[in-house]
Amino acid sequence: MMLNLKIKNTLLSASAALLFFVTGCSKVEYKKIDDPAYLRVFNNLNYKIGTDNKDEMLPFLTMLIDPEMGQDGIPLNASVKGDFLDQREPYAPPYPSHVGSGTTKNNPEYPGRENVLVGPVLNGYDLSSWAQIPSGKHRIVFMFRPKNQVPFFDLETKLKKNVLIDTTIVLDSKEVYTLHVLQKDYRTKKNGIYLRKENFQKLPLSDSLVYVNFYNMSSKGYWQADNDAKGASAFGMGALGGGLRDEMNIFLSLYKNASPLPSGRIPGYGGKYLTTLKRNSEVLEVSPYFSFPLFADGSSNGIRTEMWQRFDFFAPGMDLTNNPYGMNSPNTDNNWASLNCFMAGKTPQPGMENTVNLPNMVVNIHSGIYNPRSFATVNTIEIVNGRAYLTTIQRKYAPPVY
Structure with a gap:
């Protein structure tokens, strides 16, 4: 895994520095922000255009903060622009993995590929995946745009008229925010934003524990809709594709090997109840974090662990002991879904085909004399x-010793 980029707020982002030194192009000018907030943006409009929704706009966006509008309502400029904002990817790693990568301008998050001032290491946490934004009140506009490689302000006028969201946000100084573009109502197709002020950087979290919190930000009415209409099977998301009920209980299991x-299962972590998850795309409170030991597997050496995590989402009244559905059940009636955070570079074993598989929450990376070493x-x-x-968010760690 790539090392964290410890980008201070007076330095260029990695891609900007590479552009300047390798190509010899003119230097990108960055204006110092005296009183910043830190902002990260995801496009959660994850629908696909088909015959059933052919009249919907393609979920490919441009974000404009404090735009200058012409008399005809067409944006002319903006204080901050996040262009080519594509649908988010399943995993947002603890480092700015998209900077300077790929041949496309499509951006799975903001700042992502954008050459902007980013956050510092704050209270031990790397904020280089968050952009610096002047604190205060801002007008923020999300525009639909065609899926091509033409910058937004270079598009034809007729292609710069499709407003998705036009609203205001308030960002407090030195605070960390995650902003989501969401479909709020599945039936009416109403869209909106969800701005969350994070608090992980303020909590007394232990280096020896792995932390996780949960949100169900699905549209109102999504899980009740017909599965064929919402294309659940096309998502390839197992039982989760049909959606979670508005209230589900979450259970954690930890495993010490690939089976x-x-x-x-690691003793004490075979279907341990964590919390009740309720659908919410409006209230902006941070969900509580739950934790488990980095070295819960007592057979590990205290330096490296291959432990992986499984989360089961059950309708109230159900758990691992009374689950009537098999691992490969094609339909669980929205009563059960599972998610594995599996071992990096390993292939899920038979019996895990109907689950969602995401990267492990334990980061294994070369640090000090150990290659790899496990970090919470x-x-x-x-x-x-x-x-x-x-x-995933990571603390800073000791660089490798070769």
């Missing part, structure tokens, strides 16, 4: 309309 069988992280799992997304 998903009960014999591989802070994680967020977000469920949006049949999709599961994992965001």
